[in-house]
Amino acid sequence: MTxxxxxxxxxxxxxxxxxxxxxxxxxxxxxxxxxxxxxNTSVKAGGHMLVKASGSxxxxxxxxxxxxxxxQALTALLDAELPDDLSELASHIESxxxxxxxxxxxxxECILHALLPQTFIVHTHPTVAxxxxxxxxxxxxxxxxxxDDLVVADYVDFxxxxxxxxxxxxxxxxxxxxxxxxxxxxRNHGLFVAAESADEVRKLMNRVTATIxxxxxxxxDEPFGSVTRVGQEVAKRLILGIAPxxxxxxxxxxxxxxxxxxxxxxxxxxxxxxxxxxKVTEAGAITxxxxxxxxxxxxxxxPPETNGGHRALVEALAGAINRHTDHHGAPxxxxxxxxxxxxxxxxxxxxxxxxxxxxxxxxxIIAGSQALGGVNFLTDxxxxxxxxxxxxxxxxxxxRHASVGRVRNKVAMVTGAAQGFGLEIAQQLAAEGAFVLxxxxxxxxxxxxxxxxxxxxxxxxxxxxxxxxxxxxSVADCLEQAVRHCGGLDVLISNAGVLKAExxxxxxxKDFQFVTAVNYTGYFVCVxxxxxxxxxxxxxxxxARADIIQINSKSGLTGSNRNAAYAGSKFGGIGxxxxxxxxxxxxxxxVNSICPGNFFDGPLWSDPDNGLFVQYLRAGKVxxxxxxxxxxxxxxxxxxxxxxxxxxxxxxAVYYLIEQRYETGQAVPVTGGQVMLR
Numbered sequence: 001m002t003x004x005x006x007x008x009x010x011x012x013x014x015x016x017x018x019x020x021x022x023x024x025x026x027x028x029x030x031x032x033x034x035x036x037x038x039x040n041t042s043v044k045a046g047g048h049m050l051v052k053a054s055g056s057x058x059x060x061x062x063x064x065x066x067x068x069x070x071x072q073a074l075t076a077l078l079d080a081e082l083p084d085d086l087s088e089l090a091s092h093i094e095s096x097x098x099x100x101x102x103x104x105x106x107x108x109e110c111i112l113h114a115l116l117p118q119t120f121i122v123h124t125h126p127t128v129a130x131x132x133x134x135x136x137x138x139x140x141x142x143x144x145x146x147x148d149d150l151v152v153a154d155y156v157d158f159x160x161x162x163x164x165x166x167x168x169x170x171x172x173x174x175x176x177x178x179x180x181x182x183x184x185x186x187r188n189h190g191l192f193v194a195a196e197s198a199d200e201v202r203k204l205m206n207r208v209t210a211t212i213x214x215x216x217x218x219x220x221d222e223p224f225g226s227v228t229r230v231g232q233e234v235a236k237r238l239i240l241g242i243a244p245x246x247x248x249x250x251x252x253x254x255x256x257x258x259x260x261x262x263x264x265x266x267x268x269x270x271x272x273x274x275x276x277x278x279k280v281t282e283a284g285a286i287t288x289x290x291x292x293x294x295x296x297x298x299x300x301x302x303p304p305e306t307n308g309g310h311r312a313l314v315e316a317l318a319g320a321i322n323r324h325t326d327h328h329g330a331p332x333x334x335x336x337x338x339x340x341x342x343x344x345x346x347x348x349x350x351x352x353x354x355x356x357x358x359x360x361x362x363x364x365i366i367a368g369s370q371a372l373g374g375v376n377f378l379t380d381x382x383x384x385x386x387x388x389x390x391x392x393x394x395x396x397x398x399x400r401h402a403s404v405g406r407v408r409n410k411v412a413m414v415t416g417a418a419q420g421f422g423l424e425i426a427q428q429l430a431a432e433g434a435f436v437l438x439x440x441x442x443x444x445x446x447x448x449x450x451x452x453x454x455x456x457x458x459x460x461x462x463x464x465x466x467x468x469x470x471x472x473x474s475v476a477d478c479l480e481q482a483v484r485h486c487g488g489l490d491v492l493i494s495n496a497g498v499l500k501a502e503x504x505x506x507x508x509x510k511d512f513q514f515v516t517a518v519n520y521t522g523y524f525v526c527v528x529x530x531x532x533x534x535x536x537x538x539x540x541x542x543x544a545r546a547d548i549i550q551i552n553s554k555s556g557l558t559g560s561n562r563n564a565a566y567a568g569s570k571f572g573g574i575g576x577x578x579x580x581x582x583x584x585x586x587x588x589x590x591v592n593s594i595c596p597g598n599f600f601d602g603p604l605w606s607d608p609d610n611g612l613f614v615q616y617l618r619a620g621k622v623x624x625x626x627x628x629x630x631x632x633x634x635x636x637x638x639x640x641x642x643x644x645x646x647x648x649x650x651x652x653a654v655y656y657l658i659e660q661r662y663e664t665g666q667a668v669p670v671t672g673g674q675v676m677l678r
Contacts, residue, residue, distance in 0.1 A: 012045035019198040028058025033124040036293045036354045040123045042113040053104030067106040068098040074114035111163045118194035125190040128212040131368030133187045136376045151181045155188040157385045219367035224274030230339040244488035248540025259352035260487025264341030272336045284377035291386040294359040295333035299324040310539040348409040349435040349486045353460045405433030411486040413437040416496030418445030420602040424647040439467040469496045469522030479529045492530045495551040501563045501615045512565040519569035538588030552593040554675045574667045581665030590664040594653045597671035600644030640673035
């Protein structure tokens, strides 16, 4: 327990908190139990309670994410004459804290934990439990499967009403059985498990979820009618058009496009492609999570039948969004396209990913409840209550790992990102708030490095994608995956590059062609397939700007002795940059190159087997050099600032190019004075 928590928590709780943290992380990391900001945990001792704070992410909690409160002061609120208003309830809960006025703050749900006397309380939203809870036969089935052990409470708006409602059920149970209930299922909401130890919580949770899962009938392959899908080529065209258009149309501002992701998995297609799918979604919402994170109702979009280009698609989408917003009071969080799949949206890619996960769960719950005999939907009044609460902050993904920084919520693809310069660029972009697509021919390396960024910066913040920049189909497939994951691109860092240094008198043609294919042709192919995606975003949000940045080299500004293949490819790259800049500015795309000096510490130079220091030593490029250190000192001596280029040096240029709005077609040197523009 940290010192800040220790100040307000009684000593008896100190030994219990590690077990609670372990339990919280265990359940918070399971998407079948917790999605978005759902779920809460607490522990009690000596009349006091530590409860997970509002806005904390269950899967990543630590001691600082728990708030110490007086249990008796909380339960006293149940009998106080207070209006059932969330804001007022929150202020009264604040007075029950052992250290009022500090951060973090307890959620309004903490009162539910206080009314149950057991030491450990865990509240989650298990998919299987909500299938039962959203069934029109929930009470009868629970009695059949669990006897009196599982208390089923009707759905009530969260706050004091829900707390008083749960207390009534708990009191009736205790009057009959002489002890408080251990299992409470709130219909259309979630499951409360109460026990004296963390291990007993696990046993109870496993019993409930396993029993329900074993009893559920299979919903069938077509629970929402026969399924049809559009053809593969049509699907690809629509995905690459609709996703970036949604990013622009739902943008918060010209510098913050919406997050979008796409899903055409089998469960999604059962609804989106099912003959009864649209009718099912019109019946209403089923859980607060759906309303808060994915919207009360999806928007169905029928694309224009003719391929009228960017304008026709944007106009059709804009009209559908306006109609949905007028009818539902808010833009869509989920867009379903018949026969194609689901586009989920959010303020950021993380928000879109959460909306997608919640709506996938929603479909699972509807299909399962339907198979149990019927679905119990929220009433309009219940739905409106959740929508109002969402406007007060409920409904955004929880956690300390919110995207912040100079490139907050931007989607950036970096090629050659599995190691070296590309990896460090990707890491720096993620640290400054970007969602990073790490593309590399080394698929495993890219995936492993993306996983490390996710561990450091939170869910969904990086994805590893395979790409061979010399293979156009590979690049096209990679960009399609990027759109599926994040809806589009704000920044393309074309970094993938190779170098084979040798005299023009002896270099094999295949080596020259290989360097040219990666450094020059690969840059062209990446821009060819990224530009239309960026152009669609601009068509939907004309003030938005996207950036293509080629990581070039000082060898693109001045010749390089016995290194003609590399220098020639980099000279050519600057020619491409200037030409792309002239053409693509009409699509709101700025195109620039950065020309770093020698990156001595990276594997390109320092790899002991095939780095440039080794290659140059073998090629005799530095007269008199006998060791790698001799070569390195010779190259450092050529730099007026006396050292090689570093990633922070390059990132300064990257951020400048992204943030400025009035420069394109430039080759920016970052050489420590070794190469100066004239």
